[in-house]
Amino acid sequence: MSTMNRQILLASRPTGEPGTDNFKLVSTPVPAVADGQVLVRNHYLSLDPYMRGRMNEGKSYATPQPLNEVMIGGTVGEVVESRNAHFAVGDKVVGMGGWQEYQLVDASQRGVLQKVDTTHVPLSAYLGAVGMPGVTGWYGLAKIIDPKPGETVVVSAASGAVGGAVGQLAKVRGARAVGIAGGADKCRYVVEELGFDACIDYKQHGDVKSLSAALKAECPDGIDGYFENVGGMILDAVMHRANPFSRVAMCGMIAGYNGEPIPMSAPQLILVNRMKIEGFIVSEHMAVWPEALKELGTLVATGKLKYRESVAQGLESAPEAFLGLLKGRNFGKQLVKLI
Amino acid sequence: MSTMNRQILLASRPTGEPGTDNFKLVSTPVPAVADGQVLVRNHYLSLDPYMRGRMNEGKSYATPQPLNEVMIGGTVGEVVESRNAHFAVGDKVVGMGGWQEYQLVDASQRGVLQKVDTTHVPLSAYLGAVGMPGVTGWYGLAKIIDPKPGETVVVSAASGAVGGAVGQLAKVRGARAVGIAGGADKCRYVVEELGFDACIDYKQHGDVKSLSAALKAECPDGIDGYFENVGGMILDAVMHRANPFSRVAMCGMIAGYNGEPIPMSAPQLILVNRMKIEGFIVSEHMAVWPEALKELGTLVATGKLKYRESVAQGLESAPEAFLGLLKGRNFGKQLVKLI
Numbered sequence: 001m002s003t004m005n006r007q008i009l010l011a012s013r014p015t016g017e018p019g020t021d022n023f024k025l026v027s028t029p030v031p032a033v034a035d036g037q038v039l040v041r042n043h044y045l046s047l048d049p050y051m052r053g054r055m056n057e058g059k060s061y062a063t064p065q066p067l068n069e070v071m072i073g074g075t076v077g078e079v080v081e082s083r084n085a086h087f088a089v090g091d092k093v094v095g096m097g098g099w100q101e102y103q104l105v106d107a108s109q110r111g112v113l114q115k116v117d118t119t120h121v122p123l124s125a126y127l128g129a130v131g132m133p134g135v136t137g138w139y140g141l142a143k144i145i146d147p148k149p150g151e152t153v154v155v156s157a158a159s160g161a162v163g164g165a166v167g168q169l170a171k172v173r174g175a176r177a178v179g180i181a182g183g184a185d186k187c188r189y190v191v192e193e194l195g196f197d198a199c200i201d202y203k204q205h206g207d208v209k210s211l212s213a214a215l216k217a218e219c220p221d222g223i224d225g226y227f228e229n230v231g232g233m234i235l236d237a238v239m240h241r242a243n244p245f246s247r248v249a250m251c252g253m254i255a256g257y258n259g260e261p262i263p264m265s266a267p268q269l270i271l272v273n274r275m276k277i278e279g280f281i282v283s284e285h286m287a288v289w290p291e292a293l294k295e296l297g298t299l300v301a302t303g304k305l306k307y308r309e310s311v312a313q314g315l316e317s318a319p320e321a322f323l324g325l326l327k328g329r330n331f332g333k334q335l336v337k338l339i
Numbered sequence: 340m341s342t343m344n345r346q347i348l349l350a351s352r353p354t355g356e357p358g359t360d361n362f363k364l365v366s367t368p369v370p371a372v373a374d375g376q377v378l379v380r381n382h383y384l385s386l387d388p389y390m391r392g393r394m395n396e397g398k399s400y401a402t403p404q405p406l407n408e409v410m411i412g413g414t415v416g417e418v419v420e421s422r423n424a425h426f427a428v429g430d431k432v433v434g435m436g437g438w439q440e441y442q443l444v445d446a447s448q449r450g451v452l453q454k455v456d457t458t459h460v461p462l463s464a465y466l467g468a469v470g471m472p473g474v475t476g477w478y479g480l481a482k483i484i485d486p487k488p489g490e491t492v493v494v495s496a497a498s499g500a501v502g503g504a505v506g507q508l509a510k511v512r513g514a515r516a517v518g519i520a521g522g523a524d525k526c527r528y529v530v531e532e533l534g535f536d537a538c539i540d541y542k543q544h545g546d547v548k549s550l551s552a553a554l555k556a557e558c559p560d561g562i563d564g565y566f567e568n569v570g571g572m573i574l575d576a577v578m579h580r581a582n583p584f585s586r587v588a589m590c591g592m593i594a595g596y597n598g599e600p601i602p603m604s605a606p607q608l609i610l611v612n613r614m615k616i617e618g619f620i621v622s623e624h625m626a627v628w629p630e631a632l633k634e635l636g637t638l639v640a641t642g643k644l645k646y647r648e649s650v651a652q653g654l655e656s657a658p659e660a661f662l663g664l665l666k667g668r669n670f671g672k673q674l675v676k677l678i
Contacts, residue, residue, distance in 0.1 A: 261605075278614070
């Protein structure tokens with residue numbers, strides 16, 4: 001009689017590149033809702049590059065995803081049963097529901113579930129432009145790069161959920177925004193839809209020298225800020241065009257996620273150019289989320305912050321969609337629609 | 340009849356390692372002192388690693404040292420003739436006199452010449468602990484690393500003028516100070532005379548793994564701050580032991596001064612450990628010099644900031660002494676005594 005909840009667990013840790021066999025789909029009955037608890041039916045699951053890091057056992061900034069447990073992940077959904085005074089059936093909520101169709105939440109813990117308003121902002125946007133990826137871009141741009149009008153900001157993975165926000169927020173602040181993305185379609189989207197000043201297709205550039213020349217062409221006044229999502233050759237090329245007192249917000253280094261060596265070839269440029277390089281994880285800066293979400297929400301509601309979503313259908317499609325994300329096959333924010 | 344001034348010029352730019360043949364000793368008459376000018380007899384010339392960078396033509400943070408001109412350098416000396424109301428014969432002064440015995444200064448320009456008080460601080464200290472090297476260490480430690488009591492600060496080239504100040508200032512702030520230096524004598528000095536908690540002889544460690552293990556032993560709680568004077572393997576080893584939210588003040592990368600590649604092997608650790616790495620040049624932060632010099636001067640005058648000097652005798656010894664400095668043959672602040 002009870003509703004069944006489908007879940008995806010981490011079945012094994014990848015050695016090198018992950019595959020679908022690292023995941024396992026299971027089905028379990030939804031438990032009864034206890035006092036103080038809320039049952040949420042998840043509508044969308046967010047897929048994000050950070051999940052790749054969690055699959056490893058090694059030292060990282062977060063505890064590894066435990067084996068044989070539901071994969072971690074952000075979700076938006078709707079309350080379907082509530083025994084908590086703060087939540088009513090029908091409430092739209094954002095939380096960390098993981099790769100599963102239902103989540104049972106002890107909603108008396110502060111912050112595990114947030115009600116959201118979908119009048120002007122679509123529910124799925126709370127996983128993207130007005131959610132963790134948007135705040136990630138906002139933090140790196142506003143708090144680390146902090147561009148002045150007329151400065152040049154470069155962002156890698158520019159068509160993604162984080163990168164797209166970075167460039168548009170840079171434009172709002174009067175800076176020049178130059179994206180780096182993979183392929184002509186993504187670059188066209190970054191310039192024509194997101195409004196960046198230029199976008200470089202890194203697939204057209206086989207080495208640092210070539211990419212550095214392309215950056216020189218698109219950043220005639222050099223680079224003052226760089227938002228790093230990728231690492232490797234792209235970081236090297238950017239550093240060769242960095243201006244004195246430039247700032248690098250280091251958010252992700254997807255190029256090294258599978259254990260490939262990704263050395264920085266000329267760290268002496270940090271000194272030569274008096275650069276500041278700062279790594280950050282947005283979940284450690286909760287104090288700025290309200291300020292960030294206010295700006296992001298207003299920009300989305302007024303149509304000034306644009307984004308695109310890649311939507312995979314059904315929980316069972318999550319592993320393939322996630323592997324595609326790691327290879328850059330998504331276009332914009334990668335979601336899984338669960339309902 | 341006029342006094343002769345001996346000078347050392349940069350005769351040619353080095354390819355790779357510099358040699359004495361890159362320098363040329365010349366002798367010219369001291370010009371007549373014009374209105375507003377001051378003639379200073381230099382007592383000490385400061386030799387510093389940054390001079391190596393100036394010898395190159397390539398892009399660096401400073402304009403290259405012009406060929407066939409007097410090598411740049413800090414000096415302390417005594418006014419021997421003055422046609423400027425602000426300076427009297429006998430005044431002790433610090434300035435950028437260069438590699439020469441006399442300097443003729445248009446002392447109406449603000450800041451080219453500073454009177455110093457030698458009552459409690461020896462004249463030569465204004466080129467070391469209470470001069471540019473001291474302020475360099477102070478800036479990186481106080482403004483970038485900013486250690487909390489109980490944190491661990493590591494500094495490379497720890498027996499040098501900059502590194503020695505860094506560790507002692509860290510101790511003043513209640514932090515644990517661990518030096519890295521070359522050789523048992525220097526390490527003993529760093530611990531026994533300068534009061535560091537420990538010092539690692541990098542010459543005993545042939546690779547990153549070995550040095551990293553030594554750092555683990557001496558920094559059981561990890562590394563919270565690192566003052567970088569060297570680069571290469573030492574930076575890699577430190578990064579493997581860096582704590583979350585650690586700070587790296589990048590002051591010099593002497594390992595790469597001759598053009599050797601010195602890649603940073605694992606820049607992803609900047610992200611994993613949410614590190615902040617910042618390059619700086621102390622001459623670009625003149626606003627903090629008074630605050631820094633006040634602390635440094637007080638500590639030296641009260642015997643709480645110790646230092647050692649390597650003194651070469653006579654202007655003609657400067658090139659050899661400078662080449663020795665680049666190879667770490669000096670012990671403490673390298674000076675040339677001119678009188």
